[in-house]
Every structure is written in C-alpha cells, then in structure tokens.
Amino acid sequence: MEHDSKTPLLESSRKTSKLQTLGNIIVTVVGTGVLGLPFAFRVAGWVAGSLGVAIVGVSTYYCMLLLVCCRDKLASEKALGEGGTYGDLGYRSFGTLGRILTEFIILVAQCAGSIAYLVFIGQNLDSIFQSKEFSVTSYIFMLVPVEIGLSWIGSLSALAPFSIFADVCNVLAMGIVVKEDVQQALGDGFPLGQRTAITSNIRGLPFAAGMAVFCFEGFGMTLALENSMQDRSKFPKLLAQTFSGITLVYILFGLCGYMAFGEETKDIVTLNLPRNWSSLTVQVGLCLGLVFTFPIMLHPVNEIVEGKLKHVCRNNNDSTSLGNISIYVSRAIVVVLLAFIASFVPEFGVFASFVGSTLCAMLSFVLPAIFHLKIFGSSLRIWQKALDFFVLICGLLFAVYGTYSTVVGV
Template identity: 55%
Template structure:
C-alpha cells in the first residue's frame, strides 16, 4: 500500500515526491502536473492491488471489474467534493458522458474553498481534512475525522506487516512462520525506524516500494499470460450478490490514498489543473486494477491466493520480487505510521498533565513522544499476529474505515458546508453516497462480527 497522508494539521504529512509544498491560501506549491500525477499514483497504488485477483475469485471477473470501476469513480467523486474548484467549463466537456461517469465532475463550489475563504486570515497552512471536520461539527468533528484516519492508517500498517510476513515465509518457509518473521525481524526494525521523524528521509524507499509494486504486477501478469489456454473456461463472471461486498471492500481499500487529496492540490503550482490530473490518474489506475485482477483470476482460477505473489512459481525471479517488496515495504512502514504518530503525539502534547511534567522534568517530552511511537508499533505488530488472512482483512478495513473516510465524511461535509447552494438533484447524489457509505460500513462490520 502506498502511504497516504494523515488528516492532522502538521505540515510534515505531505506528498513525498515534492521538494516544495503549498503554504497558506494564496501561496502555491512548486509541483508540476507530472509531479502531481506521480504523487497521486504513489498515494493510491500499493500492495492492496496484489489482493485484487483473490477478490475477483470471490465475486467473478465481471462483477470484480464493475466493483473496481464503481469504487474508483465513487472515490474520485468524493475527492472532488473536498478539493477546490472554480471552473464551470468541465461540465460542458463531459456532458455527453454524464451517465457513464456518474456526474462526479459537476461541482461548482466545494467544502475546501468555502472553508478557506472563511479562515483565510487565521490560517497559517493549507486546509486539512481535520479542519473540515471541525468546521462542520466542532471539536467532535475533528476528533471523529482524526480517529477514522488513525484507524484506517493502522489497518494499512497492519496489512503491511501481514503481507511482509507471509511473503518472507513463502520464500524462507523452513526458517520460521509468518508470525515469527513479524516479531523476530519486523518488530525490531520498525522500532528502530520509528525514531526517524522526517518523511523526506524515507521518501526514496516509498518510491522504491511503488517501483517494486509495478515490477511485481508486471511479473504476475507475465506469469498469468503463460497460463492462458482457455482463460474463460471454468471462470465465473458473477458469483452472486453476497460476494459483491467483499470484492468492493478490497477495491475501496486499493483506493485508500484519499487523505492526500487536499495536500496534493496545495502542492501544485497550477492548482486549476489538479482536477484533470487527479481524474486522469484515477481513471488510469481503474483500468490497470481491472486488468490486473482479471488476469490473475483467469490464470489461477479457484487456486488464486489472497496475495497473488504467493501463486508465483518457486524460482529466483519470484523470490527476488517478494524479497524486494518486503524490504521496500519494511522501510516505508514508518511512512504509513507517520499520520498515526502525528495524531497521537498531538493529543499527548495537548495533555495538561504531560505539559506540566515536561516543564518540570528534563527529557520527559522526548522520552514520552518516542515511547508513544514504540508502543504504537508494538500494538500493531501484536494485532497483525492475530489476523488470519490478508484478503479478508483488507476487505474489512476497506468496507468499514475506508468507506467512512472516503464516502461518508466527504458527502456529510459537503452537505453541511455548501448544501444550501446546490440543486436538489446534487444534494440527492450526496445523500445517496452518504447512505450507501453508512450501509456498506455497517454491513462490513456486522459481517466481520458474525461467526464464520
């Protein structure tokens, strides 16, 4: 999984490929459209894609493809609910395709623009997801937004650990179990890396991780094509309605870079082009995801595993890809943890007891902040050791936390801030997304709690 940013107010959680960031309203970042396109890809594409063929196995190749398209377009629409826009020409350009693209380009005003206009004189940095929550619902709104970001980021971090442990075990199966790799190797490494506070020091590893993802996808597709004889024989197109929520949850998880939206736009030198850059990137990713999921399922059928790299043959090429992925992700795990650390440290720093203790005892602040980082790493490592399956876990995270963060909150914020200025049918679209997100998250939670 690529590392999305958190929703706190600290400027460190910014796009990783940029040397310059956007500042307060009126100031602009230095990112070109090409750099921003790269940031969008880095933010969205990650290890979740390697679970897509398994989701297609559950739902069927046609249902899985439609789920990817629906999840991608819905996420794009909700991203556009948050970001700034002042152009009306795009409505005319896409009018012939409204039904196909579910009208997600038809916004004239949005939450972020409205909010920043009101707090322009008070703001020292670009508006964040947490700002939107506080503007709409006060302190409770900020807490809710940050908790959802924290939990969804924690889910992504746990998925990293599961992925690394299972892939290392598949290569070195005689050494120790997946849980053994998580505790014996990953835990000490991650505790040491938790002391690195600068994202810029870790960004090369994030880029390397995405390069490894692309290489892994290419090798998987190469192996898939070699297995194609009668690819659609004994391959189901649709496995029933009950399988759709599972596959859609995986698909939503694969578009988890939602929290980066506002930071990515703020980083651009020409922010008016952000809509096009974001749309082009997401549409391209949708096509790649659908092709990858279909190819994986058609190649392996009912033997498709929840991490498709585990289906690869036991040769040096596959082993190199798996180990390369594991090394890269081990070093980008702190990037996934960064928003978690920021939120926890901000709450710890605002504690009156901690502030008083820090003033009276030298070194308590440094010790407390680093102990909180170590504790969070240990907690997530323990959680990862109890998760039975990668595919089921990312579907659960996608259908609950990611659905609330990506669908429910944007629609809720948009209705709260600019709902009165929208036409009835646009409000109905937002209400539809809000209702769908709540029902989908509720279904995902109930399904997870029911005995299997």
C-alpha cells in the same frame, strides 16, 4: 489542530513537485490490497469485479475532491488554516464530537492498513526463507527497528525518494505477476468463457467490493498530499490522471490473475505462483515496496497523535526539544503496538474485506459526503445535493451489508 512550522516532525515547509506528488499518490493508494483483487474477481465474477473496481475508483476520486473543496472553502473564510486536516473538517462540521469521530476512524483505518502491510511482509518473508527457527511473528518484529527509523523522517517531501523507489518495486513485482498470470492463462487458452462473469452468490459482491475499497487505501492522506504540492491548482488533474491509470491496472491485474488460476485463486495471488526465481523476486520486491510505504501510511496517525502531544506540551510549557523527543518516542511506540497487533491478525482476505467494508467505506464515502453537505449547505445545487446523498446512503448501506457478509462468510 494547528501545525507548528518550527517543529519539523509535525510538518515541513518544503513542497513537493508534480513528480514527487505523483509518486506519493501512487505509493499511498497502491498497497497490499491489490494482491487480493484476483480473489475478489473469483468471488464476484470477472465482469462484476471489473465494474466494481471502476465504480470504486471513480467514487473515491470524487470524494477526495469533496474534501479538498471543503478545506478550501473553510480556508477562504479564515475558519481553517491552509494546513487543515481531515479532523479539522470534522470539527468545523460537527464540533468536538465530529473531530473525535473523524480522527478515531482515521486512526483505526490507517492502523489497519499498516497492520496489513506488516502481516503481508511477514508472511512473504516466511515463505521465502521457510526457516523453522523463525515464525511470521518473528519476521514482523524484525521489521520494527527499520520502520521506527523510517517513521522518524519528518515530511512527505523527504519521503518522496522512498515513495518512488517503492513504486518501482511495486511496478516490477506486479509486472512479473502479470507475466506469470498471462503465461498461465494463455496455456489454458485464456478461458474467458470458462470463468464466472457475475456470481450467483449475492454475498460475494459486497465481499469483493470491500476488497476493492481496501485497494484504494490511503484516503486519510488526501489533504496532506494536496497541501504538500507546490502548485496545488494542478492537484485535481494529477489525481484524476493517476486514478485512471491505477484503476485500469487494478482491473487488468485482477482479470489476469483470475483467468490464470480460476477457482484455485488464493486470497493473496502470489501464493499461486510456482516457487522459482521470478516468484521470489515478486515477493522480495513487494516486501521492499511496502517497507518504504509503511511510514507514509502512518503519517495521518502520527499527525493526530502528535497534535495531541503538541497541545499537552504547550499547556505544560514544555520546551521545543522535549516536545520533539516525545514525538520520536510516540512514533516508536506506534510501530511497536502495530507490530504486536499484526501478530494476531487472521486470514488476509477476510481482514482486508472487513476493513474495506467498514472503516474505509466510512472514511472514503460517508464522511466526505456529510462534510460537503454540512459545509456548503444551501449553496449546493440540487444535483450536487442529490449526488452527495446518494454517495452517503450507498456508503452506509455498503458498510452495513458488507460487514455482515464478511463476518458471515462468503
């Protein structure tokens, strides 16, 4: 899939600064899943939950670097342009079938994450206003015009200010949640010994792991984020620093939530908070943050869809203006379709774990390991091959068993 720099909605030549890239990484990774972490800690136990989040964070970072290495190698061999996508790696590794499979998984995974955003916003708006005239579905469709307008913003650099605003909203909201959690936990004497350290329910571990994987969403944005940075050589270090901070925050957030509410912890921790100004502020802040995060989550989806549209327009000799119009229309259609599907989504916690166990596991662990083994081949050292095979096998086993556990129920 090649990008046309003359088509601004497909790609922009503008590059992001280190600060802008930092904002985009945070807003891409941190989403609704973090609110399910206290519930995941309740299911797995606080020790198992903490270790699980740390392992998932390190593994995700490693696999992100694998993608960048694969793209750089192919680019150096002139087998791939600098703007290569995840789907391009699939094509260079396994041909057309590899591209189709890769892009299909990205499409469904990113759509699932976007749907989770819409469901969360709709449920929280319904909780805030408690209107008998409007349902969760009504609030979801009220967001459609706003999200369509935001989706028409063409580049990651242009979205950076919205990313930073969303980050501020998320940080403030999470800060208030932690404050409420700590107050609640301290009121009970911070009952560490009274909380489960490692669950005896074996099915609870993969369920919680699926939730943790879902928390590190936005994997399909890795190459776009790295390619958008002005000094791409600094991306690995920036990504490592950012992931270290996010992982630590995730562990503290899940731990505080579980300590505060114990076995009463709900799948969305904000539902445990008392109905007062601080909890309403949390809900509003998170909703605002996710509203502005939504178009970034859709970027990989639009990238794939618009690549196909561009190919069709080129074959039909359509004008550039007609191609741009089709892009605007396609982005609007994608938002409407996701809103429609979101109105039928089941319980948030089960949905998030299922997506994390299946799509996110394939996208975050299995495919990067396969691509790395295929593209580098015999040039890899023995320990590198062993590590890639370990990640690949663990990712497949986790996807199978995690899916089973989620479907059967914790």
